[in-house]
Amino acid sequence: MGKDKDLNLFKLNEVILPKEECKKRAYFESYEELYRQSLEDKEGFWAKIASELHWFRKWDKVLEWKYPYAKWFVGGKTNLCYNCLDRNLEKGLRNKVALLYVNEREEERKITYGELYEHVGRFAQALRDLGVEKGDRVLIYMPNTPEAVIAMLACARIGAIHSVVFAGFSRDALKTRIEDAKPKVVITATHTIRRGKEIDLLNTARSAVEDYPFVKYLVVWNRKGNVELKENERGFYQLIKEQNRIAPAEVLDSEDPLFILYTSGTTGKPKGILHSVGGYMVGTYITTKWNFNVDTQNDVYWCTADVGWITGHSYIVYGPLLNGMTTILYEGAPNYPDPGIWWRLVQRYRVNIFYTAPTAIRMFMRYGEEYPKKYDLSSLKVLGSVGEPINPEAWEWYYRIIGGERCPIVDTWWQTETGMHILLTWAHTKAKPGYAGRPFFTVEVDVVDKNGNSLPPNHVGLLVIKAPWPSMLRNVWGNPERYEKYWNIVPGYYCPEDLASKDEEGFITILGRTDDVLNVAGHRIGTAEVESAIIEHPSVVESAVIGKPDDIKGQRIKAFVVLKLGVKPSGELKEEIRKTVREVLGPIAVPDEIEFVEKLPKTRSGKIMRRLLRAKELGMEVGDLSTLED
Ligand code: PRX
Secondary structure, three states: OOOOOOOHHHOOOHOOOOOOOOOHHHHHHHHHHHHHHHHHHHHHHHHHHHOOOOOOOOOEEEEEOOEEEEEEEEEOEEHHHHHHHHHHHHHHOOEEEEEEEEEEEOOOOEEEHOOOOOHHHHHHHHHOOOEEEEEEEEEEOOOOOOOHHHHHHHHHHHOOEEEOOOOOOOOOHHHHHHHHHHEEEEEEOOOEEOEEEEOHHHHHHHHHHHHOOOEEEEEOOOOOOOOHHHOOOOHHHHHHOOOOOOOOOEEEEEOOOOEEEOOOOOOOOEEEEEEHHHHHHHHHHHHHHHHHOOOOOOOOOEEEOOOOOOHHHHHHHHHHHHHEEEEEEEOHHHOOOOOHHHHHHHHHOOOEEEEEEEHHHHHHHHHHHHHHHHHOOOOOOOEEEEOOOHHEEEEEEEEHHOOOOOOOOOEEEOOOOOOOOOOHHHOOOOOOOOOOOOOOOOOOOEOOOOOOOOOOOOOOOOOOOOOOOOOOOOOOEHHHHHHHHHHOOOOOOOOHHHHHHHHOOOOOEEEEEEOEEEEEEEEEHHHHHHHHHHHHOOOOEEEEEEEEEEEOOOOEEEEHHHHHHHOOOOOHHHHHHHHHHHOOOOOOHHEEEEEOOOOOOOOOOOOOOOOHHHHHHHOOOHHHHHHHHO
16 A cells, blocks of 8 residues: 555645635645645555545555556455445435436436435345346446436445446447347336437337347336336336345455446447446545535535436446435436426526536527526536537636536546546636646646657647556456557557647647547447448448537537439438438437438548548648548
């Protein structure tokens, strides 16, 4: 273990008390000082934080780094679910609301820590009784509701590896993930609610599991109450009701796997990002507590993400529950039944911390100020942003109209792979719209060239993280080469494949991806995935997908499509292709624009030159192109 020096860092909790006025620039220097100190004793820093949580057995060593594989809190034994529930009951939070569920119909449910413990404990035991053992995978295809959280925590309790698949994904996307993770049990619901409609999940899940005999059971949350279950299906609440035992929290190794979450990369096959128990727990715990200035006892916290994404995992579920907070789960569209719904809920629940994506802000900007102005938003203290760069216009609007010029905007740059916030605009440091900010304590971030040389200020290069951090991915499920690639693009460093530049004060701005991954409304979508969905249409020979700038979504999807000989291009055909993508991949991946072309530009080796298409589409000079193709 590192030196146990009493870093001033730990005064940060006092420094950032939310009662303090938010915009105090006086703390600017202190961030630098605290950050510098954290670098002097990184292991000591993390040991101190880890010791705020419960360990059945303390670690022998904070970090073991055998490039590119890291182990954190080596030899430590713990359980993430225990830390989220049992530990909070011991602290007297039994009757505190843990989950505050509300949907677009404004139906609400409040679940206390005590109730959550009961449900999770019984559901965990039920999973055990279905034969789920430590290390088995459980796939969760659920709406953004407490049932999804119960399923996740139950897996964490017994050491099963959960893999949540966003309910907005359709059949093929679900099948790809099932095929890769090989879950013993799939948990789903009859439907999810969005835009006044019930969107089916059960039939999608049923057809997705059909071909996979390794899936022993489909557990169904029967929200309609009248669905007849098949032989290999079990009712979610039936299992809980019939269970009279609470599964004890399994004593897990710090490095035991916790979950797999699939994310898009360059190839059509998504990567199963693997996180482990101890490091992920410590990282999400402290970044939730500090980065949003949370008064964990009193604040009401709302992260508008979905549990199907990493933001939901880390900052709706694990981070807030580890801190004994009240966390809001919202099911539905952000602008349905009207664009005032979110602000009405902020007013009703007196939300203090609000964390959303720039794409939502830009959408609300378009509806105009009158919607937020109808409601009392004075409870808000901190506003978070995640998923894509927040452009200065959106920043300004968020700050002025939502935050009433009172609340700092905490931009947070991170990834499925990083597990926790890496860069942020610290609440009490000076604001710099357009920047993702500066690193979390101990994390060394830089902008470098291909060989890893640090670039001077204001030069565009590759973002890198120079050393391991606790909640980093541990592997790519079943594909260690793909894991090692993250550390080989720039040898020695972790490369997230984002372009960035750093200014004189060390603030980093993010300029986009270096790979064929799009960021559409904050969702990470691989061009290859969309292309393979498009060619499922019987009239299509091949296609190429690019991203185009979009005022609201950040990027929009444009598809160039080559049709089979003799097939006539038409508007109806475009609609059919869209429908195909919606069915196989999901609504988030549907192309906004489709153009029929005779052929696609390719390299001599037959690779589609998406960059050429992009350059042409955006009207870039041919001169630019030659360098792009270099
Ligand atoms: O390109 C960056 C962008 O989203 C990518 C990570 O996507 P995902 O793994 O789906 O996680 C999204 C939520 C953490 C990054 O490589 N990104 C994420 N946050 C920001 C961002 N780009 C700019 N600013 C951000 N705050």
